[in-house]
Amino acid sequence: MRLVIAECQVDYVGRLTAHLPRAPRLLLVKSDGSVSVHADDRAYKPLNWMSPPCVLKEFDLAGEGEQSEDLASFPDDAQSAWIVENKAGEQLRIAIFSVELDTAHELGEDPGLIKDGVEAHLQELLAEHIGTLGDGYTLIRREYMTAIGPVDILCRDADGGTVAVEIKRRGEIDGVEQLTRYLELLNRDPHLAPVEGVYAAQVIKPQARTLAVDRGIRCVTLDYDALRGTESKEMRLF
Incomplete structure (x- = not known):
């Protein structure tokens, strides 16, 4: 599991569109490929997410050189970009401006919920x-x-x-x-x-x-x- 705390802007592009303006958030990447975006409230519910199967691609926007057309819509002051795409072609587009924490942990296989x-x-x-x-x-x-x-x-x-x-x-x-x-x-x-x-x-x-x-x-x-x-x-x- 990868945990990233970052100032970011998030756009969901697909059958529906949704926009999360620039703010500090938790980005959660699980071993099944899912990506979810969390605020410091709302209990366990993410603000937005992409369920597996999906593919995460990361891009360095701070480097020199001409950016591809696919990255042109990201803000000029963003340091990096995540594009998460599912098999239907829908995308979760995350512009990252600064990173406070980026850490990964191997949790292993979960035994599942044990009923009382x-x-x-x-x-x-x-x-x-x-x-x-x-x-x-x-x-x-x-x-x-x-x-x-x-x-x-x-x-x-x-x-x-x-x-x-x-x-x-x-x-x-x-x-x-x-x-x-x-x-x-x-x-x-x-x-x-x-x-x-x-x-x-x-x-x-x-x-x-x-x-x-x-x-x-x-x-x-x-x-x-x-x-x-x-x-x-x-x-x-x-």
Whole structure:
């Protein structure tokens, strides 16, 4: 991973255009080739980015000699230029005026996200009692691996259709986005498509439920105690 803190100007040129005026920012280059531009706010969200597959080319604008036509649009006082281009020909054009930090680190292979005990146990219990999702459901496998991570549960419904299940303790919008990415990828596999989605959690926030329903994803509220075969500790009238 390469971290660059620099005063820069950023332009995205493609189906849409976007402009970030000159300011200090963090430029993040990952080993997968992705490039993202960050400000000192907005939590984890970048201001702009280019997803892989893409190619980063760097140019020294401070050197003498005539610049190519492709670099003519960069500001005259820029020291260097980055042009990040994807396979569709869209470009992230970054003019760098000064650099405060430029460092690279080898992080190695990441082990991935390890679910907390409740989520892991929910996955195990739901796999054992897959009929909780509906009559006729059958399990294909837990932790079905994809190129972007494991799907919690892959199963089939009563009609033989493939269903991908994402399990959370608290269902929020991020989980819906995660399941959406899995579904987009799984539906490219002709042996699985069409693949439906189920978002299962002990509690699902209203905003997450609204987004899921809008995307054709079914929401299921899981009763942890019922899956374990124990009585709930909550007080009941009857």
